[in-house]
Amino acid sequence: MKTLYIFIIFIIVAVAQLYIPAQMILDQEQVLETGTAYKFRTQPIDPSDPFRGKYITLNYELDAFATKDSDWKRNDEVFVYLKKDELGFAKIDKLSKHKLESGNDYVIAKVTYYNSYSEILRFNYNFDRFYMNEDKAYDAKVAHREAQRDSSSNTTYAVVYISNGNAVLDNVLINDIPISKFVE
């Protein structure tokens, strides 16, 4: 009888162990299906994680916006409302401390600091990790640097799907070629 109880509790634990990764997948899949794709200009650098493998950290160019509101603390949440330019690149429409009623897409970023002299707020997005094959992560950084040297405009960008404030980083492209193909 006692074994049965232990087994039942174990089943619950096992379901939780399956549920968490499954839920992670479903959340992401939902955003990828229903969300809108935005392009974010970016610069990659390559650190690594002991369990999840090598990744490139993406420094987005869209990480600051002018605002008169100076009441920001580090790590405050900021709702960044987005719009697209004619090429599909993301542009900031407006910032807010709360969720707005308007129907625009938004992401939640974290404040790094507010420059009260130039009245510019700087922030970080949480979709800044792109996991890559361990042989390609370093090459990706180099490839980006070279691509940037070749042409005057920065051609590296991330494709991010956004739905209801959730963002899923789908791919990183250099000159419209996926970065993992580009470095091959």
Next chain:
Amino acid sequence: MNSKLIKELPELVTNEVISEDVAINIERYYASKTENSSNRLFMVFGVLGSLLIGLGIILILAHNWDSFTKTTKTIIAFLPLIIGQFIVGFSILNKMSQVWKESSGTFLFFAVGSSIALVSQIYNIPGDLSDYLLTWIVLCLPLVYLLKSNALAILYMVFLTYYATELGYGFNTTDKTPWLYLVGVALVLPYYIQLLRHNANTNITSIFNWILPLSLTIVLGAFVKQNDEFGFLMYIILFGLFYNIGKVPFFDSQKLRRNGFLIFGSLGTIILLLNTSFRWMWEDVFNTPDLFTQEFYIALVLFVITVIVLAYSYSKHWIKGFNLFQYVFILFTILFFIGMSNEIIPTLFVNIIIFALGLVTVKIGTDKFHFGILNYGLLIITALVVCRFFDTNMSYVIRGLLFVGVGFGFFLTNYIMLKKQNPRVIQQGK
């Protein structure tokens, strides 16, 4: 040894020294004992094997096989997890031996980690290493209790410590405090207490006697954010707490090497005191700490807990005689607050305290006839002298004399104790 005894059994039975039943019982007892020790060996290899395979899987998946499709990767993410769960479920249902439970549990532990890691990798799910580690250990904590697994309990503690250091010490994390670490430790305490109750003298319990203070010592610094001065005070009080726990008869009556609390408490106290025996520490570091910060309150809570342990030991009459080590944290706390306005008094008193602790340790060593403790006491005094060697405002002659004095001390005390011990050895030999 055992086989010799077992060989003698028939002779003992024929000569009617023992009855046949007793002989059979003795035989059975030794048979079960050898079975136990071979079981333990199996357990160690089983757990080690699972641990290596689990870690290997995580590393192989971390390579990021980008030629696989998303679906293939997802299946691979769940495969080890389901296999692990199946084996653990099987072990529980069929009441398999503890070897099975420990090994399969260890494998499942890493399978959970690898599946979350791979899903994060496939979808570029944001989140720091600390978030990932926290999800992982929370999902595996119930297994510790369900399987009554020591290996899992140790893995849990190791990864919990890893989580706390990753969150609290990381670059750019000055505003993050690993409060959840405390919850994590509280959640594994019932397991530890149950080990102490039922298996006080086993190796696994002594491993825990070491892991717990080690983990707390590593992590406490992650709670120090802006107020480094209070960090010193927090650590001294923590080591005071360890020492006082180590002096509880339950731990104190065990072998010294099993008593991680006592050793951590003693060494930690001495090392920190030696650090603060320099005058410049009090002049430059401890001058104006901010009161009523996070660090202040943590130090206060630690102080109250330690005083409660001390008072409880008193009420139970566990404390016989005066042992300065148990009260150092109170003296240092007083000196710390004096140090805010004056640097000479605390410097002087810290030096006196270290010297007194050295003498106390030497005395304990001679009382117990323990050469290790005796020489530890002498080492404390030597360390104090070496520290003063660096204070250049002392005359060379005085420093030289101090060294010669302590050197003689080493010879004399060891010699006297050897002399005292020799007659005892000879008496025992007779």
